[in-house]
């Protein structure tokens with residue numbers, strides 16, 4: 334009888350993609366996916382440490398597997414991702430969660446099959462964490478979450494050391510893949526039916542081919558020539574490194590989607606400096622202006638942190654005014670949470686929780702109002718939508734994304750059959766804050 338697995342994934346798209354790779358490895362070993370983690374023979378928890386509540390949630394779920402392990406001693410529990418890259422977490426697991434069978438980190442996921450074999454054949458626990466692996470793993474065979482779109486790493490790690498952020502400590506030093514390897518992978522994906530790729534890196538703008546020295550714009554131009562590929566997206570861009578050459582790709586590369594995620598984090602120069610972001614508000618606004626000049630219909634999203642240590646009411650109002658000036662299509666908002674080992678966690682001027690929450694609510698109100706205003710401009714117009722599958726919220730409807738990454742739920746006559754992976758024209762009939770609704774127009 335074949336064995337079953339389940340993977341619980343927290344955090345960003347890096348983790349999502351690592352989970353796709355782990356699923357690929359397990360299926361190659363004959364494991365089959367099951368929906369219910371408590372019915373599986375093997376569970377992997379792929380963890381995130383970017384915020385404190387992620388921490389708490391992780392240990393909570395870990396605790397719930399204790400009972401299962403008692404009833405079914407053969408059950409295998411694995412922990413990977415960013416949490417075990419922090420030594421204190423591995424200590425905590427050893428001390429209080431001894432029923433974990435396998436621990437590995439972000440730097441050695443390719444080693445997982447070997448660790449699993451060791452665990453199964455010797456019955457011994459396998460704990461293997463590497464702080465910083467200089468080798469970029471190629472030739473993994475991911476099991477993709479979507480048939481028609483794929484996540485593709487172009488860089489690993491991060492060297493920016495924003496003072497609030499744990500990622501440079503959990504993902505190691507920044508490494509770029511080669512243009513050739515990325516292109517090769519994407520050509521294979523396209524041959525397998527992929528229409529859209531999302532290029533992943535903590536800072537895609539610092540991509541540099543280790544052999545040829547080619548930069549991110551060169552990579553996009555190369556990928557734009559891949560026959561059969563329809564859409565190219567990427568995340569995340571960093572305002573300190575984005576180049577004019579990259580921005581010019583929005584006109585010269587027809588496959589590049591008119592959408593950018595450009596985290597600002599804060600609107601106050603004083604706070605940006607303490608965050609170690611290496612740009613100021615004027616520089617950020619000049620990038621926004623260039624993007625809109627080059628690509629007038631570009632949609633823009635961002636990340637914002639409220640309550641960074643020392644943030645005054647005036648600093649926060651600068652963030653509000655920036656949000657209103659840029660008019661983002663959407664934004665991810667975060668309440669600052671101190672991460673052990675980062676410089677900002679040691680700053681003495683931490684902001685009281687209630688002030689953080691009050692600012693957070695005011696920010697979200699503005700962001701949602703602007704998102705809705707933006708989306709209302711779509712009503713009555715027709716857009717190309719790449720269909721992802723059936724809508725998750727609306728029974729019988731389809732869901733897909735516009736070129737600008739707007740989520741569209743729409744209806745189509747049943748006789749049109751399966752629409753997955755097709756690009757169709759949809760007329761927008763209703764706009765909400767986080768999505769659009771429409772009917773197929775052809």
Ligand code: SAH
Pocket residue numbers: 383384497498499500534535536569571596598636637638667668669670671672
């Ligand atoms: N590399 C990307 C994203 C990294 S993590 C970038 O540079 O933008 C995703 C987001 O989490 C960050 O953009 C930031 O807004 C948020 N974040 C990171 N550390 C945080 C912390 N300690 N507290 C609150 N939010 C945080």
Ligand code: SF4
Pocket residue numbers: 491492493494495498499500501535536571
């Ligand atoms: Fe974190 Fe900054 Fe690196 Fe993004 S660029 S992952 S926020 S250190």
Ligand code: F3S
Pocket residue numbers: 343344345346347348380381382383414415499500503504
């Ligand atoms: Fe979380 Fe690690 Fe991504 S900390 S956000 S999973 S890089």
